[in-house]
Amino acid sequence: MDFRPTTECPHCGATLKARTTRLAGRTLFCGYEQCGCAGAEAEREKERQVEAEAARKAVQDKAMHDWKRAGVPERYMSLDHPLAAEIADGMKNGQWVYLWGDVGTRKTTCAAAVAKRLAGGKRSVLMAPMYRILDEIQRSFHDGGDPLKRYAEVRYLIVDDLGKRRPTGFVLDSLFSLIDQRYSAMLPTLVTTQYKPSDLVRRLAEQGDPDTAKAIVSRLRGGARVVHFDGPDGRLQ
Numbered sequence: 001m002d003f004r005p006t007t008e009c010p011h012c013g014a015t016l017k018a019r020t021t022r023l024a025g026r027t028l029f030c031g032y033e034q035c036g037c038a039g040a041e042a043e044r045e046k047e048r049q050v051e052a053e054a055a056r057k058a059v060q061d062k063a064m065h066d067w068k069r070a071g072v073p074e075r076y077m078s079l080d081h082p083l084a085a086e087i088a089d090g091m092k093n094g095q096w097v098y099l100w101g102d103v104g105t106r107k108t109t110c111a112a113a114v115a116k117r118l119a120g121g122k123r124s125v126l127m128a129p130m131y132r133i134l135d136e137i138q139r140s141f142h143d144g145g146d147p148l149k150r151y152a153e154v155r156y157l158i159v160d161d162l163g164k165r166r167p168t169g170f171v172l173d174s175l176f177s178l179i180d181q182r183y184s185a186m187l188p189t190l191v192t193t194q195y196k197p198s199d200l201v202r203r204l205a206e207q208g209d210p211d212t213a214k215a216i217v218s219r220l221r222g223g224a225r226v227v228h229f230d231g232p233d234g235r236l237q
């Protein structure tokens with residue numbers, strides 16, 4: 001291998017020797033000595049910072065990718081919520097969660113922040129607005145397929161705004177099937193809704209069977225941590 005035996009430090013002009021190693025009878029060039037002058041040290045420090053920044057960005061990009069795949073809405077990507085950490089920990093221990101409160105009490109912000117903490121890994125968490133799940137069920141009535149499978153099997157499911165739209169009978173039955181499968185498999189589920197449990201039963205039963213509505217809500221809140229949000233930061237009850 002061809003290389004110059006010395007080079008000059010571009011900062012102070014010092015002569016730096018080439019470093020070599022012997023491998024299989026050949027001399028290999030391994031770069032030049034490092035110079036200890038302030039200019040060379042500052043350049044190495046800058047390189048370390050650039051590498052650290054690139055590593056930090058790679059971690060952040062990976063997280064954003066995981067959050068997007070988990071269904072965290074774009075506008076909630078950068079938001080956090082004071083209750084999210086302990087709710088996520090509870091779900092890791094199998095806890096179901098029922099978040100209810102008026103519009104504007106940051107239920108969805110909290111739910112998204114929980115989803116972000118549970119994301120990463122395969123099939124770990126899915127967050128979806130209820131209307132989307134209902135639409136997928138509705139479509140499958142004509143198109144076939146099993147839209148509920150991925151919601152039924154994901155480790156953590158987060159359903160936003162349950163009860164915002166009134167489900168019809170067929171959809172209500174499918175919703176029951178989804179919740180019941182997760183309940184039987186003990187897969188932690190979080191729902192947000194504007195309705196307290198008794199009102200949610202009435203809401204879901206408006207176009208469907210009251211017993212089915214009751215069974216859904218009974219599974220959602222049975223053993224669940226029920227949190228009433230009544231201000232911008234939520235409040236424990």
Ligand SMILES: [Zn+2]
Nearest residue numbers: 009012035037
């Ligand atoms: Zn130097």
